[in-house]
Amino acid sequence: GAGLQPAAVAGAQHWRGAERSRCGRGAPGPARAMLAAARGALRLLPRGRAGAGSALLSSQLSWTINFRGNHWQTSMLAFQASLPMRAEPRKKKKVDPRREQVQKDRMKKKIKKMEKAAQEMIPIEDFVTPFKFLDASRVRAISLLSFEESERRALLLKKWALYKQKEHEAEMETLKSLMAAQQEALEELRLESEELYQAAIRRDEDLFPLEKEGPSYTPQIPGYEAPEGNASILPKCTHSEIRRLFHTAGRRYSVH
Amino acid sequence: MARWRGALWSRGHKMAAPMQRALCGGAVRWRWVLGPRWLSASAAPRWRLVGALCLQRPPSITQALSPEQEEMAQLVQQIEVEKSNFSDHEIRRLTEEEQLQKRKDNTHDEEADSGQAIVLAQDLEDAWEQKFQQFKAGPRITDADKRNDRTSLNRKLDRNLMLLVKEKVGNQELWLLPQAEWQAGETLRSTAERALATLSGNCIQAKFLGNAPCGLYKYKFPRAFRTEESVGAKIFFFKALLQSGDLLQAERRDYVWVSKGELGDYLKPDYLTQVNRFLMDH
Numbered sequence: 001g002a003g004l005q006p007a008a009v010a011g012a013q014h015w016r017g018a019e020r021s022r023c024g025r026g027a028p029g030p031a032r033a034m035l036a037a038a039r040g041a042l043r044l045l046p047r048g049r050a051g052a053g054s055a056l057l058s059s060q061l062s063w064t065i066n067f068r069g070n071h072w073q074t075s076m077l078a079f080q081a082s083l084p085m086r087a088e089p090r091k092k093k094k095v096d097p098r099r100e101q102v103q104k105d106r107m108k109k110k111i112k113k114m115e116k117a118a119q120e121m122i123p124i125e126d127f128v129t130p131f132k133f134l135d136a137s138r139v140r141a142i143s144l145l146s147f148e149e150s151e152r153r154a155l156l157l158k159k160w161a162l163y164k165q166k167e168h169e170a171e172m173e174t175l176k177s178l179m180a181a182q183q184e185a186l187e188e189l190r191l192e193s194e195e196l197y198q199a200a201i202r203r204d205e206d207l208f209p210l211e212k213e214g215p216s217y218t219p220q221i222p223g224y225e226a227p228e229g230n231a232s233i234l235p236k237c238t239h240s241e242i243r244r245l246f247h248t249a250g251r252r253y254s255v256h
Numbered sequence: 257m258a259r260w261r262g263a264l265w266s267r268g269h270k271m272a273a274p275m276q277r278a279l280c281g282g283a284v285r286w287r288w289v290l291g292p293r294w295l296s297a298s299a300a301p302r303w304r305l306v307g308a309l310c311l312q313r314p315p316s317i318t319q320a321l322s323p324e325q326e327e328m329a330q331l332v333q334q335i336e337v338e339k340s341n342f343s344d345h346e347i348r349r350l351t352e353e354e355q356l357q358k359r360k361d362n363t364h365d366e367e368a369d370s371g372q373a374i375v376l377a378q379d380l381e382d383a384w385e386q387k388f389q390q391f392k393a394g395p396r397i398t399d400a401d402k403r404n405d406r407t408s409l410n411r412k413l414d415r416n417l418m419l420l421v422k423e424k425v426g427n428q429e430l431w432l433l434p435q436a437e438w439q440a441g442e443t444l445r446s447t448a449e450r451a452l453a454t455l456s457g458n459c460i461q462a463k464f465l466g467n468a469p470c471g472l473y474k475y476k477f478p479r480a481f482r483t484e485e486s487v488g489a490k491i492f493f494f495k496a497l498l499q500s501g502d503l504l505q506a507e508r509r510d511y512v513w514v515s516k517g518e519l520g521d522y523l524k525p526d527y528l529t530q531v532n533r534f535l536m537d538h
Contacts, residue, residue, distance in 0.1 A: 137347070138341040138342045139342075140338070153331060156328065159324065160324065163325075174536060178533070181470060181472070182470050182471070186468060189469065189490075192490065196305075196443060196444055200443070200444065200445070200468045202467050203467075207464075207465065207466060213316075215317050215318045215414070217318055217393075218395075
């Protein structure tokens with residue numbers, strides 16, 4: 001009990017002296033705070049208790065000895081936060097970081113080598129005409145067109161170009177009319193009520209995905225059962241394989 | 257909720273009297289000065305809001321090719337055949353024809369005959385043709401087309417069909433798109449959905465194409481019907497695609513499903529011009 005105090009006081013004095021010699025005039029703030037905290041800690045220390053006192057004595061000694069020698073300990077009260085108490089068990093200190101670093105370097109080197117090497121192209125089998133189709137016996141006899149036939153074709157192409165132009169113009173007009181009608185409707189709605197307008201221009205989340213069957217040449221026969229198809233036409237590659245192949249950019253792949 | 261008038265937005269407002277235009281024009285500039293005085297001084301006409309439904313049955317078959325398209329399709333097919341090589345089936349057929357020819361001329365070899373196929377390419381083609389003839393496709397021109405039954409949904413399978421109903425407006429019976437008056441607390445799209453529900457009694461499933469109206473028809477009531485609150489009505493049209501269901505179960509007799517070309521038989525001219533603006537095909 002009584003022995004604690006002189007040591008603590010001596011420590012405080014030693015601390016104060018050290019503060020003056022180190023800090024000088026710079027940054028008295030934190031040092032003063034720490035001093036106040038240390039003084040508060042001293043007052044809070046129970047006197048004459050054996051069990052707790054011994055632990056506190058050793059911690060007192062640690063902070064008197066290790067004062068500000070390490071930057072991990074920013075608060076005098078945080079005894080447990082000083083370096084020796086905070087580190088993990090140091091069984092594999094030097095070997096592991098170095099080994100991991102070496103492994104990482106090896107991987108990086110391998111990757112660089114692979115990238116530098118010329119990328120092999122996997123040929124797409126569909127783009128290569130099989131030899132049996134290049135046979136000369138397959139070639140159709142080209143009968144030259146008569147003058148009338150070639151004239152008819154040329155005139156038909158011109159007529160077609162004009163037809164498609166008119167069709168395109170008509171489509172564009174229809175679309176413009178559609179958009180203008182909607183714009184006008186929205187403007188008039190805005191004149192009436194701002195909140196209705198805001199509700200109208202809000203995006204409709206339930207609209208997509210929208211699935212709709214397109215038109216066929218003949219209508220569906222109700223209750224018709226289609227005959228079985230030919231299984232050998234199916235591709236040998238599964239869907240997920242095809243997707244995986246096509247996800248990598250810059251490479252050509254074949255579908256077997 | 258106070259109605260907000262943005263006078264700058266009105267372009268070609270047929271209803272705006274010159275007096276009102278000057279008032280609004282002046283008011284816009286001096287709005288900040290006059291404040292509430294401007295709001296109360298405006299003699300803005302009030303319009304009833306109506307949500308209408310443009311329910312369309314999409315086509316299930318393709319339209320017939322026009323003569324130009326037919327010609328061009330034939331030409332393209334011709335050119336494609338000319339530029340192609342022989343296929344396996346064609347080569348097989350050509351060799352078999354040669355062999356048949358040789359046998360006719362009696363110049364064939366007895367030994368080569370033993371390895372000949374029993375089924376000729378020609379036989380295969382005949383079998384395929386037979387099978388095709390046996391298949392009966394659905395008719396492109398249905399019975400409803402022949403009878404011109406306009407209440408049927410099976411008519412004109414290559415066009416969009418729209419629903420029209422006959423309703424009493426004011427003191428006359430008119431053909432128009434199904435509509436319902438807007439009530440406070442709902443959006444105009446839900447007004448259109450309500451119109452569909454009251455009309456069909458939940459028999460019809462339709463997919464609405466977005467929250468925004470596709471068109472507008474604005475009209476003023478006859479003098480007799482005008483009140484302080486309403487000078488006329490604004491009908492906002494909403495497009496929807498028919499997914500399933502029909503009006504056969506509903507308790508309604510005076511409805512038709514018509515294509516765009518037949519709308520003129522039913523709708524009034526002004527209404528028709530406005531409706532035609534947001535319809536796509538013929």
